Amino acid sequence: MQQDEGIFDGDFGGPGPEDFANGAAALAAGLIREAQGLAQAAAALVATATPGPVQAVSDVRRQRMVIHTAGEAAVRAALALDAAALLAESRPPAEQAARIADAAKKVGLPPATLAPFLRSAALDFRTDDAAARIAASTLAADLCTLLARDPA
Numbered sequence: 268m269q270q271d272e273g274i275f276d277g278d279f280g281g282p283g284p285e286d287f288a289n290g291a292a293a294l295a296a297g298l299i300r301e302a303q304g305l306a307q308a309a310a311a312l313v314a315t316a317t318p319g320p321v322q323a324v325s326d327v328r329r330q331r332m333v334i335h336t337a338g339e340a341a342v343r344a345a346l347a348l349d350a351a352a353l354l355a356e357s358r359p360p361a362e363q364a365a366r367i368a369d370a371a372k373k374v375g376l377p378p379a380t381l382a383p384f385l386r387s388a389a390l391d392f393r394t395d396d397a398a399a400r401i402a403a404s405t406l407a408a409d410l411c412t413l414l415a416r417d418p419a
Contacts, residue, residue, distance in 0.1 A: 290402030297388020364413035
């Protein structure tokens with residue numbers, strides 16, 4: 268019986284490096300899906316703000332708001348794509364968060380802007396790899412915490 272107790276030594280204890288790599292890849296894929304949705308929303312908003320041959324611009328303020336919202340969606344989409352590319356690099360979460368925060372600041376957004384996208388990507392996990400799912404959730408939570416601490 269004592270021999271059986273040592274069978275599982277070292278095999279458990281949380282996700283390993285490969286699981287974290289798979290989790291980061293899944294988060295990156297989720298961010299790309301988020302960016303795609305934002306880009307589609309931006310394109311649809313631009314299409315509604317562009318007057319057609321019959322349609323006349325009835326309210327310039329409304330059109331300005333729609334165009335501004337489309338621009339914001341496009342910037343957030345670009346930021347999500349940038350963050351996805353940064354997640355592909357093997358770096359510690361603190362370094363990834365710092366680089367993502369720098370990217371956000373360059374486009375004039377607070378670093379925590381990406382937190383909902385990271386959380387959504389962790390929830391929209393498209394595999395049954397439980398260890399990678401745990402790693403992705405852990406990485407997303409760590410990044411969200413680090414991004415929230417960064418003063419914009």
